Amino acid sequence: MALNYNLSEIIGHKKQIDFLSGLYSSQRMPSGLLFYGQKNIGKNITALSFAASVLCRDYAENFKTDSSSLNFCGKCPSCLSFLNGMNQNIFTAGSSGNSIKIETIHQITSFLALKPQYPTHRFIIINDASAMNPSASNALLKILEEPQEKTVFILITSSPSMLAPTIVSRCILLSFAPIADEILSGAVKLTYPDIKADKLKIFLKLARGSYSGFIRLIEGGYLEKRDFLINNVFKKLFSEFRKKGDIYGISAEFASKSKGAKKKNGGIDAEVKGAAADEDEDEDKTYIFELILFIFRDIYIYSLLKDEEILYNEDIAGEIKKFAFESGASPEDIRHMIETTVLHIEKINGYNLNKSISIDSYFSNLISA
Ligand SMILES: [Zn+2]
Numbered sequence: 001m002a003l004n005y006n007l008s009e010i011i012g013h014k015k016q017i018d019f020l021s022g023l024y025s026s027q028r029m030p031s032g033l034l035f036y037g038q039k040n041i042g043k044n045i046t047a048l049s050f051a052a053s054v055l056c057r058d059y060a061e062n063f064k065t066d067s068s069s070l071n072f073c074g075k076c077p078s079c080l081s082f083l084n085g086m087n088q089n090i091f092t093a094g095s096s097g098n099s100i101k102i103e104t105i106h107q108i109t110s111f112l113a114l115k116p117q118y119p120t121h122r123f124i125i126i127n128d129a130s131a132m133n134p135s136a137s138n139a140l141l142k143i144l145e146e147p148q149e150k151t152v153f154i155l156i157t158s159s160p161s162m163l164a165p166t167i168v169s170r171c172i173l174l175s176f177a178p179i180a181d182e183i184l185s186g187a188v189k190l191t192y193p194d195i196k197a198d199k200l201k202i203f204l205k206l207a208r209g210s211y212s213g214f215i216r217l218i219e220g221g222y223l224e225k226r227d228f229l230i231n232n233v234f235k236k237l238f239s240e241f242r243k244k245g246d247i248y249g250i251s252a253e254f255a256s257k258s259k260g261a262k263k264k265n266g267g268i269d270a271e272v273k274g275a276a277a278d279e280d281e282d283e284d285k286t287y288i289f290e291l292i293l294f295i296f297r298d299i300y301i302y303s304l305l306k307d308e309e310i311l312y313n314e315d316i317a318g319e320i321k322k323f324a325f326e327s328g329a330s331p332e333d334i335r336h337m338i339e340t341t342v343l344h345i346e347k348i349n350g351y352n353l354n355k356s357i358s359i360d361s362y363f364s365n366l367i368s369a
């Protein structure tokens with residue numbers, strides 16, 4: 001897997017990258033930055049690339065004489081140690097699906113207590129920062145209240161309103177938007193020059209501005225899995241709906257065929273080292289349910305608005321219509337199915353530990369409102 005942390009090659013987010021480079025070149029590096037915006041659009045890779053580029057020693061040496069922009073050379077000792085996940089000046093933390101506890105903040109305190117090997121910046125990157133529990137959040141606030149020289153915290157979140165306002169107020173806020181379709185399709189065509197136009201169109205809608213999301217759709221075999229779901233799950237589910245019939249047939253078949261998509265190449269946001277390294281397996285387990293959500297979402301939207309254009313799965317609008325109108329399921333019934341699916345994903349992710357995780361109960365809950 002080719003790792004590339006060149007700021008100039010990040011897909012989209014040019015304004016944000018220019019802003020960050022400007023902070024460095026004008027020597028106005030803040031002690032706290034907060035990157036926020038939709039999940040999986042490149043906040044993490046931007047944070048890592050920025051930190052690694054500031055630390056790149058090739059750049060540090062050239063910067064004295066020429067004002068070229070920040071760059072990750074990939075060859076100097078700093079870049080090499082970063083690529084090996086062992087850069088002494090970068091600490092990364094994340095939630096891995098659970099809350100961020102005070103132990104993580106203690107690790108940060110220990111990291112900060114170490115004297116840096118070189119008189120350079122140090123970065124603490126906290127992914128999914130809104131997953132901090134209250135005690136972690138309080139402990140982090142204490143650190144932020146006494147900023148250390150050349151120490152930069154980068155907090156990353158898709159839900160900034162879940163962060164303590166006292167923490168937010170200590171950071172410079174940088175918002176990240178989903179990658180524009182033109183930029184995303186340009187990047188995808190470089191990797192997959194043979195991708196068909198109709199497939200590109202469907203996937204652009206589904207990826208919602210996420211390059212890693214797009215790559216997952218291709219590598220995870222979205223269309224094949226969707227066919228399976230439509231024929232073996234949705235058709236049976238909606239035909240049994242009215243009679244509240246037997247759904248065990250569905251769950252048995254589903255369990256045997258719904259092994260998660262292998263995330264061989266999860267795209268740039270997945271190339272995160274350290275704390276996030278073992279996330280892949282969890283994501284595999286939820287992938288098929290995320291696909292189910294996409295389809296439910298379309299059925300729900302269609303049952304309310306009767307507009308094909310706004311469907312994610314516009315190419316199978318005929319099937320979507322049938323589920324929305326011929327099954328006897330009301331919009332409320334479909335919303336219940338969506339909520340049940342979201343709850344199931346939360347259980348798999350470990351947010352909701354009290355309830356048992358079972359495919360059988362998932363399917364029976366779908367039709368027993
Ligand atoms: Zn370097």
